[in-house]
Amino acid sequence: MTIVTRRNFVALSGASLLAASPLFAPRALGQGRPKLVVIGGGPGGGTVARYVAKDSAGAIDVTLIEPQKTYTTCFFSNIYVGGFRDYKSITHTYDKVRKSGVRVIHQAALAIDRDRKQVVLASGRRIPYDRLAVAPGIDIKFDSVPGYSEAASRTMPHAWKPGVQTRLLVRRLNALDDGATIVMVAPPNPYRCPPGPYERVSMFAHVLKKKGHKKSRIVVLDPKTTFSKQALFVEGWEKHYPGMVEWQDPQMHGGIKHVDARTGEIKTDLASYKATLANIIPAQMAGKIARDAGLADQSGFCPIDPENMKSKFDANVFVIGDACIPGDMPKSAFSANSQAKVAAAVIRAELANARAFPARYSNTCWSLIAPDDDVKVGGTYEPGDGKIKQVTAFVSQKGEAADVRRQNYKESVDWYAGIVADVFG
Amino acid sequence: MARGKLPASASALKSRPDVKAMAHSLSTAQAGVQKGRSAALGSAALALAIGAAEPAAAADIEFGRYLATECLTCHRNTVGGAIPNIFGMSATTFGEVVRAYRAQRLPNQVMQTIASRLKDDEIDALAAYFEVTKRP
Numbered sequence: 001m002t003i004v005t006r007r008n009f010v011a012l013s014g015a016s017l018l019a020a021s022p023l024f025a026p027r028a029l030g031q032g033r034p035k036l037v038v039i040g041g042g043p044g045g046g047t048v049a050r051y052v053a054k055d056s057a058g059a060i061d062v063t064l065i066e067p068q069k070t071y072t073t074c075f076f077s078n079i080y081v082g083g084f085r086d087y088k089s090i091t092h093t094y095d096k097v098r099k100s101g102v103r104v105i106h107q108a109a110l111a112i113d114r115d116r117k118q119v120v121l122a123s124g125r126r127i128p129y130d131r132l133a134v135a136p137g138i139d140i141k142f143d144s145v146p147g148y149s150e151a152a153s154r155t156m157p158h159a160w161k162p163g164v165q166t167r168l169l170v171r172r173l174n175a176l177d178d179g180a181t182i183v184m185v186a187p188p189n190p191y192r193c194p195p196g197p198y199e200r201v202s203m204f205a206h207v208l209k210k211k212g213h214k215k216s217r218i219v220v221l222d223p224k225t226t227f228s229k230q231a232l233f234v235e236g237w238e239k240h241y242p243g244m245v246e247w248q249d250p251q252m253h254g255g256i257k258h259v260d261a262r263t264g265e266i267k268t269d270l271a272s273y274k275a276t277l278a279n280i281i282p283a284q285m286a287g288k289i290a291r292d293a294g295l296a297d298q299s300g301f302c303p304i305d306p307e308n309m310k311s312k313f314d315a316n317v318f319v320i321g322d323a324c325i326p327g328d329m330p331k332s333a334f335s336a337n338s339q340a341k342v343a344a345a346v347i348r349a350e351l352a353n354a355r356a357f358p359a360r361y362s363n364t365c366w367s368l369i370a371p372d373d374d375v376k377v378g379g380t381y382e383p384g385d386g387k388i389k390q391v392t393a394f395v396s397q398k399g400e401a402a403d404v405r406r407q408n409y410k411e412s413v414d415w416y417a418g419i420v421a422d423v424f425g
Numbered sequence: 426m427a428r429g430k431l432p433a434s435a436s437a438l439k440s441r442p443d444v445k446a447m448a449h450s451l452s453t454a455q456a457g458v459q460k461g462r463s464a465a466l467g468s469a470a471l472a473l474a475i476g477a478a479e480p481a482a483a484a485d486i487e488f489g490r491y492l493a494t495e496c497l498t499c500h501r502n503t504v505g506g507a508i509p510n511i512f513g514m515s516a517t518t519f520g521e522v523v524r525a526y527r528a529q530r531l532p533n534q535v536m537q538t539i540a541s542r543l544k545d546d547e548i549d550a551l552a553a554y555f556e557v558t559k560r561p
Contacts, residue, residue, distance in 0.1 A: 051494070334498060337498050338495065338498070341494040341495070344494075345491060345494075355487060357488065357491040357492075360492075360495070360542075362495050362498075362539060364535050376534065376535065378534070378535055378538055379538060380538060380539060380541075380542050382542075391542050392538045392541045392542050393538065394534040394535070394537065394538045396534070407507060410506055410507035411499075411507040411508060411535070413506075413507070414499065414506055414507045414508035415498070415499045415508065417501070418497070418498055418499045418500065418501045418508065419498050419499070421501050421561070422497050422498055422501070422561075
């Protein structure tokens, strides 16, 4: 009988034993490299994963955790609602993300163990990280609208996260007969895609107009007193869909008192509407995993350092995209993509001694009001006054020539092709 | 950074096929700007000529590569039409066009806004990067 003591085990440990030992196998596979783990495969997560993998040329081990095998973009989903694109054209795979050198794990991330620097997967497996990028997008605050719930959203879709909800909304929209009443409850600030609800209203109106509706109407019940590109949308609605869209601010409706998914009734302080189609877009907050990990503040979103996109609560963790508090930037795919590039440069500098550069950000949001009538708003941003601060900005003007608006639409289509190539390869 | 000979007049700049292509694809024909374009490009060319008289410091391509990530959200060689591919563009043309946007001599709100915060050394760094880089 041979007794393997600690001493003779070490003595026995020749090269072959070392190589066979599970303890050393990972290093032999190159996993001794510094590790970036990314949670969420949208515009923020996809961009940071791909940029770090691509630009570090293998020096950093990059893992992306995303439960879905395909990603349907929320950006341009209104263009799908309006019938200008099909669903497939806004849905992307992770094949090219993998080709960029990113390991993609299609599982839900259950939790972040910040003390041990590990991400816990649904399977129980733990993925260690040196740096973590958290980009889970938003969660819907269902109870911010009285009477609304996740169950109610199957009848009254929010369609503010892409997928089944968006398809449901489109099915319902396309089935409407003349004389329909669409009621949208718009979200309070801050929310994903500031002009999005109003572009969606425009797309509803376009579909109804195209179907020849004369009596249908769209009522927007807004908790805000003003909204993004308001003058442009109002001008466009009057021009293209006269009498169809009625926007109400809180003074006009007095507040949303109750929505009833069973009857389609929406009660405000001053009136009651029977909606043929209700689109309820509640308040929003950072994705659950970010909140559970203690990365959010009382607002429900995650404060970041504007110099580098790091969480204010953990220097090893970056929060990118809709889940973060982006200062003057809007919550948009463009913003997420821009923030991810700043984070990627910082991660490469810290983990692979790459040269560091000052943070700078930019954003543009295009909105389609009617065929070939597209408006835009945008800006550039840099760290300042403790936040991401706007440096320069522009917005489309009322009464612009038709060819300007047509060119804007073409530009938005090219932008979409560009950004999805940037995010998904 | 290599600098080509600058065009002496607005018509020379306008007639250059590369500048023409940029102006065509990026023009949003804003009233006023459009009308005043030949005069506007004339002063742009003048401004450029003045700027080019200063000796150009060696362009920082690595900085350009970082700055270029901003451009890549829209400008990729996979698309065509409204947003042109800028990979492989000569540094001279790149510098002229971006400075023309910065001076609001070329019409496009996005490009004017992006260009408005770029300093000369940043434009040179970007120009040098795009000239030697063929694809994203």
